[in-house]
Amino acid sequence: MSFSTSIRSLLTAARVSGVPRRLAHRDVGVLGVPFCKGQPRPGVAQAPQRLRDYGMLKKLETMGYRVHDYGDLQFQEFPDDYPAWNIKYPRSIGASCKKISNVVEEVTEKGQVALTLGGDHSLSIGTVHGHAMAEPNMCLIWVDAHSDINTPMASPSGNIHGMVLSFLAKELQKYVPRVPGMEWVKPCLSTKDIAFIGLRDLDPAERCIIEQYNITCYTMHEVDRMGIHRVLEEALHSVNPNLDRPIHLSYDIDSLDPAVSPSTGTPVPGGLSIREGMYIAEEIAATGQLTGIDLVEVNPELGSKQDQELTLFTACEIIGACFGKRRKGNVPEDYVIPTPAESMEGFTSS
Template sequence: MTKEISIIGVPMDLGQTRRGVDMGPSAIRYARLSERLEKLGYTVYDEGDIRVGLRERATADTETNLKNLSAVAEGNDKLSQKINEITSLGRFPLVLGGDHSIAIGTLAGVAKRSENLGVIWYDAHGDLNTAETSPSGNIHGMPLAVSLGMGHPVLTNIGGYTPKIKPENIVIIGARSLDEGERELIKEKGIKVYTMHEIDRMGMTAVMEETITYLKERTDGVHLSLDLDGLDPEDAPGVGTPVVGGISYRESHLAMEMLSEANIVTSAEFVEINPILDEHNKTARVAVALISSLLGDTLL
């Protein structure tokens, strides 16, 4: 892994309807992210925040019922361009959200320089909805589908190409809340999923060993997209869509440590931290701890 990291904040809260997640990047920075990474020997470049348009309320596109479609697309297009700049310099892009709709722009940027990008989607949700299957019209529930080339063309064509990833190169870890349309798509596309049932039954060590082996065999780099609601709300309370019965803090550290040892992650994003719903910035501090483990921090 390169020893140069670029941090990009994306204060996007337009992919859903609950305000506050736009303050996630500031909360993570306040939890001393840069200092932690510099102590690990990295040269850290904080690129600031992508400028995202402000909205007083969610507005649905009259034809598709997608909320804030043009604003979400605009923010993701800017993010995609910024990631292109960073990867051209050989730096590791570390994106801070913001809601999970920002993964559309992240993947559009990082997949451009990969022939066969792998994706680990660490999340309570599948984020595989489209306008036709989404119960809400919230785009933060659609970024994985969009990156597969499914959805509104304004979103699927961000970065100037589609699709960004292949279904056989995806591993979802921690799923415990899937809509019916997402279940059908997972089966249709053969997407590899470790639900909480598998994690409980197999243990996180086996889940990560299988994930790493699976992705090493078929990809030339792996993007980690970690939604803090993948963790149990007891450990990460400051998220907009908490789902009880999630991955523990310690299991998540183990997962990050194993990814660090495998040295397969080439980009990452940490999303959906809502400081308004948090307890003394606990969730942001958890995010910083997990980022540190991913990037090589160890006890000894």
């Protein structure tokens, strides 16, 4: 049996089996991370509350989930947080990500799906690390316009939201210096545990790393050439061939085309359509192994009011799909079609 046939049969079985296995307990732990120091646009810190206000958590409750909202984390201020090794705000980011890691580990160990609302993508140093501490066998699906695997010395910007995976991948530690505030980070993933989808803006060092370590990578060129269905099958087969490993999905809203997610700090034309973006979320949810989710880089202060509303809507639709919302419609397990007699119960004729 070919790998594509094998993974296709596993996904088909998962889709028709009803509620995903790992989500059957229906508990979601929500963590707000209003953090923005990994990049230069402060508005991204407003996203967690704006997503709540837009109804994201109510959507999950309507779908039958027990939502445990742990609120927004508060972070320590470091007034003299000077750059180190080309990294801006290293102490602030290091302390914040350590706190995020501890909370995500606790939420995961409670048996809840850890849903982290960012904030910029630097927070994923904490979420992926914390998830790996609770689920050492996890793998990572990184849906993004950018690979965020620059090493500190190679980064052209010094913004750590573009260096996340260099701190987490074991094979890259020879390229990562000792950074003040980041000493606690222990590499928790192999490069073979990572799959990229949607990339279209890579720096030279990132392209070199991906090729040198043969990291699973599907740029928008591959999405256009192969179609999202095959891309996702191959990506899952690469990191989770038997669909038996916990999955961390790190979803950057800029993976989607700016036509559907304009309010983000680093938009890149030619991205995923809303249909492709939802398909990724739907199919990964159907595996029953999705135990950690990041939604990052929504910036509700950028663009027009219409841009902001559209981006919030898109983000909520993506997260709904991550938790089993289907475009063909959902039927609650105990749902019974009402009959005319049942519909009239409680009414009396005059």
